Amino acid sequence: MTETDRRTFLLQTGGTLAAVAIVPGIAFAAEVVLGGELSVAIIGMGRQGRSIAGELQKIKGVKVTAICDVDPGRLRSGARRVAGVATFESHRQLLDRAEDISAVFVATPTHMHRAVFEDALAAGKHVYCEAPLATTVEDCQAIAAAGRDASTVCAAGLLARSNPIYKLARTFFRSDSVRELVAMRAQSNDKTTWRSPASDPVREKALNWRLDPGLSTGLAGELGTHQFDVFHYYRGVYPTSIQGRGSIRVYDDGRKVDDTIAAMLGFADGSVLQYAATLGNSFEGTHEVFYGSNAAIKLAWTHGWMFKEADAPTQGWEVYANRQQFFNEEGITLIAGATQLAEQGKLKSGVGLPNPPLYTGWVTSL
Amino acid sequence: MPVTLATHAMGTRFELVLDGDDPLRLRTVGEAALREVTECHRRFNLFDPGSWLNTLNRRAADGPVELDGLTFELLDVCRQVHRDSGGAFDITVAPLMHAWGFHSASGSADRTAIKKARERVGMGLVQLDQETKSLRFTRPGVALDLGAVAKGFAIDLAIERLCEHGVTCALLHGGTSTAAAIGSPPGQNGWRVKVLAGNDACSSVEDSTVTLKDSAMSVSAPHGRVIEADGQTLGHVLDPRTGRPATRGGFAAAVGESACLTDAWSTALLVLGHTPDTLPNTLRTILPTSQVLSKPMPAITEYALS
Numbered sequence: 287m288t289e290t291d292r293r294t295f296l297l298q299t300g301g302t303l304a305a306v307a308i309v310p311g312i313a314f315a316a317e318v319v320l321g322g323e324l325s326v327a328i329i330g331m332g333r334q335g336r337s338i339a340g341e342l343q344k345i346k347g348v349k350v351t352a353i354c355d356v357d358p359g360r361l362r363s364g365a366r367r368v369a370g371v372a373t374f375e376s377h378r379q380l381l382d383r384a385e386d387i388s389a390v391f392v393a394t395p396t397h398m399h400r401a402v403f404e405d406a407l408a409a410g411k412h413v414y415c416e417a418p419l420a421t422t423v424e425d426c427q428a429i430a431a432a433g434r435d436a437s438t439v440c441a442a443g444l445l446a447r448s449n450p451i452y453k454l455a456r457t458f459f460r461s462d463s464v465r466e467l468v469a470m471r472a473q474s475n476d477k478t479t480w481r482s483p484a485s486d487p488v489r490e491k492a493l494n495w496r497l498d499p500g501l502s503t504g505l506a507g508e509l510g511t512h513q514f515d516v517f518h519y520y521r522g523v524y525p526t527s528i529q530g531r532g533s534i535r536v537y538d539d540g541r542k543v544d545d546t547i548a549a550m551l552g553f554a555d556g557s558v559l560q561y562a563a564t565l566g567n568s569f570e571g572t573h574e575v576f577y578g579s580n581a582a583i584k585l586a587w588t589h590g591w592m593f594k595e596a597d598a599p600t601q602g603w604e605v606y607a608n609r610q611q612f613f614n615e616e617g618i619t620l621i622a623g624a625t626q627l628a629e630q631g632k633l634k635s636g637v638g639l640p641n642p643p644l645y646t647g648w649v650t651s652l
Numbered sequence: 653m654p655v656t657l658a659t660h661a662m663g664t665r666f667e668l669v670l671d672g673d674d675p676l677r678l679r680t681v682g683e684a685a686l687r688e689v690t691e692c693h694r695r696f697n698l699f700d701p702g703s704w705l706n707t708l709n710r711r712a713a714d715g716p717v718e719l720d721g722l723t724f725e726l727l728d729v730c731r732q733v734h735r736d737s738g739g740a741f742d743i744t745v746a747p748l749m750h751a752w753g754f755h756s757a758s759g760s761a762d763r764t765a766i767k768k769a770r771e772r773v774g775m776g777l778v779q780l781d782q783e784t785k786s787l788r789f790t791r792p793g794v795a796l797d798l799g800a801v802a803k804g805f806a807i808d809l810a811i812e813r814l815c816e817h818g819v820t821c822a823l824l825h826g827g828t829s830t831a832a833a834i835g836s837p838p839g840q841n842g843w844r845v846k847v848l849a850g851n852d853a854c855s856s857v858e859d860s861t862v863t864l865k866d867s868a869m870s871v872s873a874p875h876g877r878v879i880e881a882d883g884q885t886l887g888h889v890l891d892p893r894t895g896r897p898a899t900r901g902g903f904a905a906a907v908g909e910s911a912c913l914t915d916a917w918s919t920a921l922l923v924l925g926h927t928p929d930t931l932p933n934t935l936r937t938i939l940p941t942s943q944v945l946s947k948p949m950p951a952i953t954e955y956a957l958s
Contacts, residue, residue: 333687336691340691340694340695343704343707343720344702344704344707359816365721366720366721366722367720367721367722368720368721369718369719369720369721369785370718370785411944478683479676479680479683481679481680481681481683482684483677483680483681483684483817485817504691521783539676599761641702642694642702645702
């Protein structure tokens with residue numbers, strides 16, 4: 287895939303939809319309006335597909351006109367959540383019959399991305415594919431090659447790159463705010479079995495591909511991918527070594543995919559990213575931290591903070607910033623457009639993104 | 653071995669108890685059911701500027717907004733209960749709730765704002781088109797508050813999901829104000845739910861127990877969230893017809909098949925302030941009263957909704 291700026295996916299796929307207006311609404315939820323009507327399809331109506339449908343519904347000028355899932359139950363429940371939508375049980379059928387569709391959102395299990403991605407491109411559609419792109423290096427390369435040669439827009443769902451908070455924090459990271467990078471840490475904690483219920487054993491196996499060692503990329507792949515990309519986005523370098531361990535701490539139900547992992551990713555300059563993920567405890571959820579000699583930056587997808595060292599120089603923008611207390615630490619809230627919000631008296635404690643990262647991901651990439 | 657799950661949503665804690673012979677499967681199904689609750693929370697959260705509800709509130713005065721099936725179902729129920737309750741239940745109270753200060757932590761009422769807000773309240777300002785499944789406000793500033801019904805709706809969706817996956821014994825409650833049951837616990841004829849009368853306004857009332865089996869119950873009381881005004885403590889349930897907090901006190905409970913309906917009706921009944929004895933015939937025909945508590949309970953109403 288070319289280094290398409292994912293933030294412009296919506297705009298580019300719109301073609302004639304050149305105008306994007308930011309309409310200020312109640313509080314500081316800025317509503318994005320695309321000029322024109324863009325018809326899109328969602329392939330895969332599991333949890334992610336439903337989230338996609340929910341967020342797209344809020345974007346004016348985009349209409350989900352077709353959805354697809356091999357599971358009739360998921361298709362039914364999907365249809366109930368999207369106004370006047372056509373339903374399909376196979377993505378080929380959808381691509382054949384739904385001609386008015388210009389963009390396709392791929393939210394199938396990871397190992398099926400490649401087939402759907404290639405078929406959608408062959409049908410001349412713009413494609414937004416959830417991350418991770420694939421389960422094997424070979425499939426990733428094939429997707430990248432197909433995307434590179436395509437005349438349509440292709441984007442991967444790595445949402446940090448379109449997240450206003452992450453973009454803002456990156457400017458601080460690249461200035462002197464953090465100074466020497468000391469360490470990096472990230473975690474993804476949740477309490478969930480990672481299992482989906484199904485009506486029969488065959489469906490059960492298919493739906494629970496994330497617990498199938500032959501198909502799953504595990505916690506590091508399914509969750510870590512999004513977070514590792516944050517570090518790549520900020521620093522532009524890939525790790526050169528990795529060591530890690532995993533085990534089943536909680537869900538001893540016959541699964542082979544670890545429910546808890548810890549890993550150390552080493553970089554050529556000697557820096558290290560510590561990564562931990564679990565399905566057994568949700569404490570502090572999902573976040574990434576950059577530790578620098580001047581400050582630490584903590585990013586939690588809808589929120590971000592900077593924790594400064596006592597000897598770090600004061601910066602002008604801090605005047606407008608608001609602060610949140612975390613036990614003995616004081617975090618300066620990182621929010622895009624803070625100066626503007628402060629002028630409008632809308633900068634409140636603990637302010638975060640007005641919409642989930644998914645929303646900004648598509649608005650900007652559509 | 654019963655399996656218990658819980659999640660935080662809609663400003664409260666939802667708790668789910670399931671019983672059956674496959675705990676692993678029960679947990680998996682239970683998680684899927686609770687995801688319905690968190691999804692509803694995200695969609696209909698008035699306090700999240702990015703929610704679907706606030707998108708509707710911002711947009712519907714500019715022209716018709718096409719609704720998905722779920723949202724239409726929910727708003728259609730709200731319209732129905734509004735009609736049947738003679739306006740005692742009204743989801744357009746958002747501007748009034750705001751003016752009275754129920755939406756802010758400080759909670760102070762602003763008289764001018766209340767007067768102005770009343771002009772933007774009323775289901776008459778809401779067009780819900782059956783044909784096009786769309787929503788439109790006929791005046792700017794109209795806003796929906798689904799706080800009195802979203803919990804019940806979420807519970808209905810969760811129960812639906814549990815039934816879909818063959819669960820035959822479960823109880824789900826949201827912050828103890830709405831509960832729904834599937835089947836009954838082993839060896840019992842239903843899930844016994846205690847309605848606590850522990851509030852000054854109805855101290856003469858005894859606690860009572862309701863048995864739920866494939867049914868739901870909601871309880872409404874004004875004392876959940878209060879503000880101080882004119883030296884009075886006012887509860888957060890507004891009478892949309894007068895624009896003032898419902899003054900009857902006590903609480904109202906409704907039992908029925910749908911948690912969405914019991915949730916809405918418990919609020920409506922609290923506002924109407926009927927006891928089972930004073931229930932007008934017009935309402936009786938709408939609400940089959942097979943489960944009215946036999947004890948005289950001032951300011952308490954309980955009806956079984958079909």
